[in-house]
Amino acid sequence: MSVTExxxxxxxxxxxxxxxxxxxxxxxxxxxxREMFVPSIFRDKAYDDVTLxxxxxxxxxxxxxxxxxxxxxxxxDRHKVLEVxxxxxxxxxxxxxxxxxxxxxxxxxxxxxxxxxxxxxxxLHNVVTKAGDGTLGWPEQAPFDRIIVTAAAADIPPILxxxxxxxxxxxxPVGHDPAEQTxxxxxxxDGEITAEEIRDVRFVPLIPEKGED
Ligand code: SAH
Numbered sequence: 001m002s003v004t005e006x007x008x009x010x011x012x013x014x015x016x017x018x019x020x021x022x023x024x025x026x027x028x029x030x031x032x033x034r035e036m037f038v039p040s041i042f043r044d045k046a047y048d049d050v051t052l053x054x055x056x057x058x059x060x061x062x063x064x065x066x067x068x069x070x071x072x073x074x075x076x077d078r079h080k081v082l083e084v085x086x087x088x089x090x091x092x093x094x095x096x097x098x099x100x101x102x103x104x105x106x107x108x109x110x111x112x113x114x115x116x117x118x119x120x121x122x123x124l125h126n127v128v129t130k131a132g133d134g135t136l137g138w139p140e141q142a143p144f145d146r147i148i149v150t151a152a153a154a155d156i157p158p159i160l161x162x163x164x165x166x167x168x169x170x171x172x173p174v175g176h177d178p179a180e181q182t183x184x185x186x187x188x189x190d191g192e193i194t195a196e197e198i199r200d201v202r203f204v205p206l207i208p209e210k211g212e213d
Contacts, residue, residue, distance in 0.1 A: 003033050010047040011063060018049070018064030025071045028097035034063065036118055037090040051202075056108045058204055060088045061150060065183075065201055072171045072185050072198050073146045075099050082141070082163065084134030085150035085206065089115030095148070096124040103141050105134035107207065133209035137163040144168060151206035152181045156195060164188040173203040 003011070008030050015026055035046040037060055042052045051059040061069075070091070075081070079099040086092055086106035092115065095102045106112040109131045119127050130138065134149070135157055142163035147170040149160065154176045164170055168188045175181040183198040 003030055007035075007047045014047070014049040014063050015067045018067055020064070020067035020071050022071050024075075024098060025067055025094075028070070028094050029063065029067060031097055032090065032093045032122070034090060036121070037088040037093075054088050054111065056111055058087055058108065058111065060090055061203070065199075066091050066094060068199055069148060069150070069171050069183060070094055070098070072183065073148060073169055075146060079145040080141070081146040081148065082138055082144040082160070083148050083150065084137075084160070086112055086115045086129065087150060089118045091148070091150055092127055093119060093122055093124055096127050099126075099146070101126045101128065103128045103130070103138050103144070105130045105132055105138065107131070107133055107209065135159065135206060135208045139163065146170070147172075149173065149206060150203070152176060152178075152203035153206045156184060156186055156193070157206075161186060161188065161193050166191070171198070173201055176205055178202050 083104040143165035149172040
């Protein structure tokens with residue numbers, strides 16, 4: 001399945017409006033058919049800049065936000081990336097096009113299984129998946145060059161920051177109030193963690209295993 005020219009044009013407009021200018025990010029997003037990741041009743045909205053429900057009270061992030069967060073990661077094809085919150089696997093697929101390997105964790109097993117099927121169908125062989133609590137990170141595979149969290153955390157998750165390689169970057173939406181979330185870029189420079197705000201945004205919350213939704 002490939003993205004039609006018409007949809008590609010819509011996607012490029014959305015990304016441009018969001019300020020996504022890196023050509024490698026735009027190309028990666030052009031190469032991932034978003035209609036595969038949205039429920040069939042919303043397929044005609046797959047390239048609109050909107051979040052769409054995917055079941056289990058979760059949503060697939062809007063393409064503009066996926067673009068902004070991916071761009072903020074400053075990825076190269078040498079990077080080992082941790083993603084927390086696989087959801088549909090759309091962001092995972094975009095990451096897989098841009099880095100060496102993606103380790104992705106999702107707490108909802110049925111969502112993860114569907115995501116795995118899509119990843120397989122797209123023949124993305126550099127994705128490793130795990131069902132579980134992503135707030136704990138993936139200690140066996142740490143450190144990571146890059147970490148992306150696709151659900152809002154109350155604060156910069158310290159365990160994840162601890163799994164960031166020296167010189168690494170983590171991008172995470174911070175703030176539990178849906179009206180007040182900010183995409184934050186965290187850097188580990190000489191063992192110092194610094195944070196910079198990128199954009200205000202809305203995300204579903206990151207829920208630790210003991211939590212409820
Ligand atoms: N990036 C996804 C959308 C993510 S929605 C996409 O492109 O489709 C946020 C996801 O984070 C949801 O699927 C939710 O179940 C998951 N999530 C929330 N808390 C989590 C946790 N502690 N560990 C792993 N996944 C979590």
